[in-house]
Amino acid sequence: MTQPLPTALGPYRLSVDAGDFVFLSGQVGLSPVNGELAGETTEAQAKQALENIKAVLESQKLSLSKVVKTTIFLTDMGDFAAVNKVYAEYFTTDFPARSTVAVKTLPKNARVEIEAIAKKN
Numbered sequence: 001m002t003q004p005l006p007t008a009l010g011p012y013r014l015s016v017d018a019g020d021f022v023f024l025s026g027q028v029g030l031s032p033v034n035g036e037l038a039g040e041t042t043e044a045q046a047k048q049a050l051e052n053i054k055a056v057l058e059s060q061k062l063s064l065s066k067v068v069k070t071t072i073f074l075t076d077m078g079d080f081a082a083v084n085k086v087y088a089e090y091f092t093t094d095f096p097a098r099s100t101v102a103v104k105t106l107p108k109n110a111r112v113e114i115e116a117i118a119k120k121n
Contacts, residue, residue, distance in 0.1 A: 003055040004032040027052040028110035042079040
């Protein structure tokens with residue numbers, strides 16, 4: 001069963017098809033069911049953000065195995081290890097390239113946001 005898609009929080013698309021690649025907008029840990037953060041912990045929010053990415057990819061008939069690059073935005077770099085633990089549950093082999101950046105704030109006061117680029121073939 002396909003998961004519900006998250007809702008964009010502004011004037012942007014969840015993903016853009018660009019030739020051989022699909023660029024996904026950043027996802028915070030908002031539940032697509034109720035629009036609320038999935039929890040107060042970075043782990044819970046990271047898991048939901050990755051579930052949102054997975055749902056957007058599935059809507060494009062892609063999977064996480066097609067992701068070639070991610071960018072993670074954290075409001076506290078002290079959460080780096082916690083996010084790595086969750087991230088490793090979703091990306092187990094052929095890891096995508098990745099950047100992690102500390103930011104002051106995120107939409108909805110989320111603790112983490114993740115964006116991705118996937119290759120179609």
